[in-house]
Amino acid sequence: MDVRFWGTRGSLAKPGQSTLRYGGNTSCVEVRAAGTLIVLDCGTGIHGLGQALLATPPPHDGHLLISHTHWDHIQGFPFFAPLFVPGNSWDIYAPGKLGQKLEQTLSGQMEYNYFPVTLEQLGAAIRFHDLGEGRFTIDGVQVTAQYLNHPALALGYRLESGGSAVVYSADHEPHAPNPVARPGEPPTHVEDRRHVDLMADSDLVIHDAQYTIAEYAQKTGWGHTPAEWATDYAVAAGALRLALFHHDPLRDDEALDRLVDTCRERARAAGSDIEVFAAAEGQEIHLAESAVPTGRPDSAPAPSRSPGSQTVLVVDDDPTMVQLLTLTLEPDGFRVVTASDGESALRVAANERPSLVLLDWQMPGADGIEVTRALRNHSDPALRDVPIVLITSQSGEENTAAGFAAGVTDYLTKPFRPAHVRSRVQAWLLRRRGEAPSRP
Ligand SMILES: [Zn+2]
């Protein structure tokens, strides 16, 4: 596999003297494997890739995997020249949300007020794919898509070809603070463990490293990883190389050099010989393929699903929290039912059979852990399997472990931001629907 960075910056393009070496364009990575072009994200960096492609003989076909539709990952889309050329063929993939299609989202930034050419006027043949979690193949390249933790529904991608693996995790915040508490051990939080599993034994991890641990205290909930923790993740995964990525617009070249030194020392202290570097615009990496490409036939990506009616049960003795969550979820089309204590939560759950339960841990009477145990032992299989998310201000390791042992699916840690709740609820429900056929 051949990897080339066209944009490495996060949040905002930042060209200029301070970013000459690592680059100012936002997220875009070119991957060539098994004779196929796969482009990861279409931030402003994709403009340069488009020009480079047009300088070669046609056709200029490919696959564009979008992590999520925040501006810094899609702003280059209307400037990607191959999309304008009739005869070219592009497949475009992004996380499919409950309720809105990728095509609508991309056409939104190309409305008349923002851009002079509409999506319909692009000359290439374009196919849109709303993705869920799962595995599929693109021209013999195995793709694994998995949800990231971000204030917009986002997917990380693992690409495998000929025995090599590249993982792209652009915008992701650890689920637990200090996700890998002890070097060499897996994370305690189930979701952080899944994240490490996505990167397991890969040749190259391209990971969000927007902050430092020191900065993170002020940026908790913004959806990004401190570079030191990105290092911990990659070390725990046994990856060979880590490219720190999605550099903060405020981080100049010299500051990035220092951050790389810090992360290299951290990896060495953990006994790892992983190669750590900061992704630089224009940098190319060749990963030797140990096996002959399988040439296996394409399998289809997880199809987008129709939203249907989704009921969310919110349980909290604090009426302000119930109101906040209701106001957050209803605009996305969810039906919200509520309860103010554990006993009534079990009654409402039995009557309403919700698709998701958001459950306060600390309540008078039966607390969140007891309600979780009661649901997990319920006679109704729909309640035994329903995703349960514990709302808590205690995200310490022991508390988390106790919740997971009781059957909790995940945690929502206070204080949280409405955008974060919206994206996590989508991920919990979509993952759920992908795992099991819907019940009658
Ligand atoms: Zn971003």
Ligand SMILES: [Zn+2]
């Ligand atoms: Zn983002």
